[in-house]
Amino acid sequence: MFKYAAPYQWPKGYTSAAVFSADVDGESPYIWRNRGKTVETLGEIEQRRFGPRVGLSRILGLCEEMGIKGSFYVPGWIAKTYPEILPAIAGGGHEAAAHGYFHERVDELGEAENDLILDRSIKVFKSQIGKAPVGYRSPSWELTPTVHKCLRKRRFLYDSSLMGMDHPYSLDGLAEIPVQWFIDDAPYFRYVGGPVDKAPPANPASVLEAWTEEFEATRETNGLFMITIHPWISGRGQRVRMLRKLLTKVCTTRGVWVTTAEEVARYHQKSANAKTFAMKLKLVSTDVSL
Ligand SMILES: [Zn+2]
Numbered sequence: 237m238f239k240y241a242a243p244y245q246w247p248k249g250y251t252s253a254a255v256f257s258a259d260v261d262g263e264s265p266y267i268w269r270n271r272g273k274t275v276e277t278l279g280e281i282e283q284r285r286f287g288p289r290v291g292l293s294r295i296l297g298l299c300e301e302m303g304i305k306g307s308f309y310v311p312g313w314i315a316k317t318y319p320e321i322l323p324a325i326a327g328g329g330h331e332a333a334a335h336g337y338f339h340e341r342v343d344e345l346g347e348a349e350n351d352l353i354l355d356r357s358i359k360v361f362k363s364q365i366g367k368a369p370v371g372y373r374s375p376s377w378e379l380t381p382t383v384h385k386c387l388r389k390r391r392f393l394y395d396s397s398l399m400g401m402d403h404p405y406s407l408d409g410l411a412e413i414p415v416q417w418f419i420d421d422a423p424y425f426r427y428v429g430g431p432v433d434k435a436p437p438a439n440p441a442s443v444l445e446a447w448t449e450e451f452e453a454t455r456e457t458n459g460l461f462m463i464t465i466h467p468w469i470s471g472r473g474q475r476v477r478m479l480r481k482l483l484t485k486v487c488t489t490r491g492v493w494v495t496t497a498e499e500v501a502r503y504h505q506k507s508a509n510a511k512t513f514a515m516k517l518k519l520v521s522t523d524v525s526l
Pocket residue numbers: 259260261335339374375376
């Protein structure tokens with residue numbers, strides 16, 4: 237009856253998967269948000285610069301300590317501004333993937349602008365690490381059919397911005413490696429001391445408990461545990477300690493395939509799952525006339 241309720245089939249020996257991913261945004265979203273304005277305040281921008289300056293190296297160090305390879309989504313502008321970032325990610329054997337150029341909102345731009353953004357990003361990746369990204373994650377996890385088309389035109393292997401399922405699926409032939417807001421660090425820890433902050437930063441101990449519970453639930457449903465962090469948010473003391481505890485649990489649990497989003501996408505595309513969980517990309521009709 238429920239066409240897509242079948243369990244996802246992981247490679248032999250695995251019953252679920254886990255991907256550690258980081259969106260290396262730094263100050264790029266702030267620059268996009270304030271584009272064209274004169275900015276004379278340093279509070280948020282310096283907080284965000286902590287990511288490229290310090291946070292990322294701590295997160296890469298944690299991955300090395302844990303013996304895992306992660307997926308790192310880097311806006312082109314960040315890569316260009318901090319030219320050590322992409323080589324450090326690729327040099328550590330991790331996946332470096334696209335995440336917009338200025339961390340722009342893709343739904344505010346047309347096809348030509350989105351084409352330009354992707355091409356500019358690809359050019360930076362090629363010049364710094366010698367290869368184009370195969371994975372894409374949209375800034376702020378917003379996507380449009382236009383951008384999806386731009387990705388397919390460039391033969392991206394996968395997108396990782398949507399939440400239509402809690403394991404990989406296919407949208408118009410492009411692999412979707414889904415994300416989840418409740419295993420993203422931003423809703424819990426992002427705090428810039430301004431009107432957008434609804435509550436103080438969460439206690440890492442309670443986040444560890446919630447994320448561990450989600451990890452167990454993912455195993456029960458043969459799903460994908462896609463952790464998303466931001467080095468400017470989670471590259472700090474007690475959050476790094478929390479991630480160490482979480483990753484220790486993930487890496488020592490049998491039957492969990494701990495890998496990159498790229499590897500998951502490559503497996504998905506050649507497995508029977510690509511057909512079982514194939515969907516058509518479509519927008520909903522907003523005609524509500526009776
Ligand atoms: Zn981002």
